Amino acid sequence: MSSEKLLTLKTRDGEEFVLEEAMAFRSLTIKNATSNYTINNTPLPINVEINTMIKVIEYWKKHSERGISEDELMNFDKKFFKLLHNSELFDLVVAVDYLADKGLSNAACEQVLDKITGKTPQEIRDIFNINNDCTPTSLGG
């Protein structure tokens, strides 16, 4: 463990935390940022809030575990996403999009898809908190 390189990150709301580089590099954004300049122990700022980052790290930790089976991962994912409120899920989607982690991004988007598949337009508006600005004439043609 002492040979693991560590990275210090600072969230949008000012919280600092330390992460193993290997795990942090699941995010292409972080990986590219660190390759562009030397850090010298100054924390790397990331445009994510601490609450959301905690969830991301929880996911990364589980998916980095050695010897974990496909089934265990599937169960973890199921529970992980089930516990999120809609708003937390959306925060996660935005954060992961920024962090550029393809695997988690796909998983999170699938969750959003599950929420909206089969719903009526009105139910979609409720989930996304959208105003109905459509009138029959405005959508003509």
Added chain:
Amino acid sequence: MNPRLTMEESHMHKRLAVTSGVNVIAGNIDLLSEILLRLPARSLIRFSLTCKLWFYIITGTQFRLSHCRTLALSNALPYSGVYFYNSLTNLQNIDSVPLTGNVTNLPPLPLLDQMAAKTGYPVKVTQSCNGLLMCVISSRTEVSDLKLGFVCNPAKNEYHPLPGPYDKNYEVVCGYNLIFDPSEPPYYKVFCIKRLGTTFRGFSFGSTDLEVSVYVPGSESWRSCCHFYVDYTTRFDCGVFWNGAIHWIGEYFSVHFDAKSEEVVIKNMPPRPQGDFTEKIRYFGEWGGHLHLIQVQTRYAKRFNVLELDKDTWKWSVKYHVHLARLISAFPEMIKQTPYGIHYAFSILSVIRGENEEDSVLLLTIPGKVVAYNLVRKTTKVVRELPGEVANTLHFNHVSAYKYTESLFPVREWSNTKK
């Protein structure tokens, strides 16, 4: 309102939602598009009514193109049903049968009747490809035999006429074929097969020289690809697009035209079943990435094999043995006594491969019905009642069903989609 949340939770939920992620997504076109691209076209057509922003995203040409490509690459094209011509009856109109519980009816095809009324000539669907339909207007008169094509998107009721492919004096169009290539916008191409020869009083005296030409949306005209020759029994009005190539078959030879390399390969058909009868092909089609062929001993044979072509070895092998005795005893209206012997009235619409092997069926029309005969369990299910009296002389066409899946493809703006 989500009925599962309490009033209090629901208020808190809305308050959080206003200040965070959900609004970012809802307003972030790229992120929203990323999510929406994964939805089936059927859902998107419904969701385009959610709000103006969603409408603009979903109906945007770029989104529609990306969606078709994403869907094609995902290998999970969900077919909602098939269109078909009932070749047991004399009815000329196209009918349809839905295949999933979610769909009650396929979109009607008013374009066909409109085109027919506008031109005064019969209009027919000849092929389907990734949700679009290839349609042909046949104007046959005493002095000419012209076939003009247009591509139609039934889900959006849009169409795109193709330029006329004729350039020399004496040519006969045998058929048009639509293909989809997700590696290269504008993704669709149309191929035309012409027989170079003479027409006299509306009849074609074909030389056997055949030409394939291609039309890429955005170009002004057809481009000639290659010439080849094959025997007269090979039919070019009902090609099947499979494994990157268009396949045409005849009694003795099969022709494969690779859409990328534009090369023609001619192979022998599998050995024909014994018997005097000359036309042995009962069905030729594709489903779920599998290419199927049914050859029969006689036209009214109730026992036959379904062959499948292997992608790698290019060899046909028997996939299913079919014996319709049980079906015929369950539906005795299939039995027709004629002066020439007992004939069985059925027409094969499609071999449908299910996600699980035991869901694979043979879709058939019989007098008054469409039935699905399970190829593994040998059970039958009536799928639909059908109007129309069975004709006295049964006529078979080995391609008569056209798969339908909703597609967002912007057929109307096709000419503008080439980069």
